[in-house]
Amino acid sequence: MRAFVAVLRRELAERWLIPVAALLLGLAPLAAPLLPIAGFRGPELRSGTALALALIASCLLAVVLGSSILARDLSERRLGFYFSRPLPAWTIWAGKMAAAFVLALGSGLLIVLPCLLLGDRLDPSGLFWKVGLADNVGLWAAGVSLLILLSNAAAVMFRSRSPWLLLDLGAAALLSALLWVEMDRLSVAGAYGAVMQIQVGLLAVLALALAAASAVQVLRARTDLRLGHRLLSLTLWGLLGLATIAVALYGRWILAAGPEDVIAFRFVQPAPAGTWVALAGPVGRCPGFEPLFLLDTRSGRSFRIPSSVWDYGLWNGPVFSRDGRRAVWLEPEGRRRSPLYARWLDLDRPGARPSPAPIQFDESAPRGLALSGDGRRLAAIQRERILVMDLVTGRNLAAVPVPPGRALWEDRLRFLDSGALRFYGIRAAGEGEGEGDLRVIDVDPGTGKVLRSLSTPAPGEWATMLSPDGNRLLLATRDLSFTTSHVRVVDLRTGASSPSIPVQRVTGGADFLGDDRVLVSEHAGGRMILRLLDLQGVERRRFEIPADRLRIGGRPAPGLLAISILPPGSRNDWLSRRSLLLDLDRGTWRPLADGMVPVAWSHLTPGSLGTRLFFQNEGGLFEVDPATGHRRVILQPEEKR
């Protein structure tokens, strides 16, 4: 240690002018408030200037000292002065590096010292950082260390004038390219958390590799610059090569996550028929990575869709055909956001793999994706046009302009049982909010001919649910405080409307049952009231359930409705949820499953598989028999098995 201190002190003493200059430079910000810069107070300007000068000086010194403190001594054959004395090699390396670090960081701190003595805070309203200097000294020190080590390595490489420099440049280019490819792959999949982890990890590994390589150079090659360069390069690229392999393996492990790795569900959507579901949620192996999967709940077969559910600022999940035999989704190719390519998967064909469709959307992402009942036609809204394409041939079958005006709520498309394509949306004719009209267009997808077009006022309303046959729409009022005052049903074929159904409190949901009945839930202080109405708004049945929240689920058997509730006074978490089974004819209910929430909404065909699926948000997907309550595990996190 004595030898280390001796080297450190000597290196510092040799450069005593640097801290003196830093102290003098620290006086300059005191004059900053005299400058005519509007918008800042004097102390802010002073501390901001000091911080900027400190950062610039630190970085410059780190580069200058890093590139000279060791490499110049080596190239000018002056390192032998230390090596011909009883100084262990590590003390020579560490003493020099520590001196560079102390001078670079210390000079920065000396520059801000006068401001600190004047009582200034060095977080001038987010001018540089939003947090104080003290919290960031560690980051500052790490940055300075990295700059010193980088500069040292670069200086050794260039000063040795060895052909190994070509290898260095080649290795740097190769590893950068490989790492970029790996991180790009993760970015495209939406594993931004992993990318962040890798970037932070790589910076740490880079610093460690540079330090190790520099130390090996001095410890093993001592005063031989060319040999030192060789050892530095071998150590550095060896370690970074290993890190690249580790990144590649880590990336593959992340992307190999399956539905069974999902630890919480953000989204579960059953196909209208059949046994497939689309689901998405974070996986435990990577923070922030929420892959989207198609899962066959019977066979366990699954595919990861290489895009996020909420990508491009839009919902980007798959759409299913009405028969549940085909799923279609859009995905980009590589990091570029456009074009987006359509891909499909035949869900009922054993061994089928996702197939590309000859359909691509350039530049702006399409909205309102819909798939025809037979899964052969894809419809979307892009650039204010309703497009219909043949999924197999890619042929454009129809292109119809959407109604004029500005969309107040998301425009939607729906293929009807008749084969026609229905557009519906609430659009403002004028500029003012709340002046919206419900606009409906029916299009013949084969010819592009408009079959029906209607418009009906829908002031302050938004479209909530479409009836299973696509002919009726449930409209709800919603003001700026998101309070619903009434709901009504509009017939999309005629524009006729049911009387408004007054709703007293914020609803917990409203939905069609598919048999001309409407469900509306209301909050009534520790109770949820679920009202069963006919299309005229006449109440046919009422359930009063002690609950703070209620979610309407599917109908696992005719006449039965699954709901989930949050019992009064419970913590608002998913574990506290309780599923109930309501007998719509008798007006009774019974518990079905604790800690679970039904996956489906009510308009799925009663008794279909999707109506019997329940999930636990902490991971776990189950099929529950409504008669016995028996659970079949479809997915369950490993720790709960």
Add this chain to the structure above:
Amino acid sequence: MNLVDIEELTVRYGRPRTPSVLDRVSLAVPEGSVYVLVGRNGAGKSSLVRCLLGEQRPAAGRALLLGGDAWRERARLLRGVGVVPEEPDAPPSMTARQLARFCSGLYDSWDGAGLSERLKRFGVPEDVPFGQLSKGQKGHVLLSLCLAGSPRLLVLDDPTLGLDPVARRAVFDELIVDLSERGTTVFLTSHDLAGVEGIADRIGLLQAGRLAIDEEMETLKQRFRRLRISGGAGPVPGIETLRPVSTATRAWGWEAVVSAWDEDRPPSGLPESVEVSALTLEEIFLSLSTETPR
């Protein structure tokens, strides 16, 4: 005890198949002796010194310093060794006083007063930055620093290179004083053969990476003789027994340098006109360096 033991030392730069700079060199320096290693530029002297000081790892063999492996135990062993490098390598901004302060903490004993006295004797100012000193003064500072640590062994890598005759003389005088006072062991490489002739106990000659000569100075000087035969047309019959290293026909006659002269038993059959003379170390070095192929 040998303070330096070089055993089968091989040094090469670059790939394993490149020619060796040093090829299986072995030599030893007993305590109290002065070993002078000579050789032409590029013969491998500096590589050998670098191995000896643990700055370079040999490709094969080993260099023992004060009985320890110089590569592995460099820092510990150098506590007892004073080093003067071929090129003055001290930091240019440091004065002799600052250098002395730095070095004083690294050695077990430090003769600060002796250092000041020496610098005064050399006429070197203590408060002038090293970079501003003349080459001779730099050499004097480094020699004074290494002597101040009272080392058991001095390793001097051509310490008089580039010095004027007065400065060279001063270096060797200082060495002679130290040798006579403390009996320090010295390992010295030099081109200044006249200078080292007076102090060397043993001499080594490196030629193309091999140790061509390694013997006592006196023995070396006794076995080398110059034979001159005026008017003769040489070669002299039987001269091979004296192992000539160079022969030449001159305008005045014939000349040879032989390496197996025995003063007590001069060879018979030499002509009457033969003139036998001793050689200086420099002359021996020159004759070996321009050795006539036999």
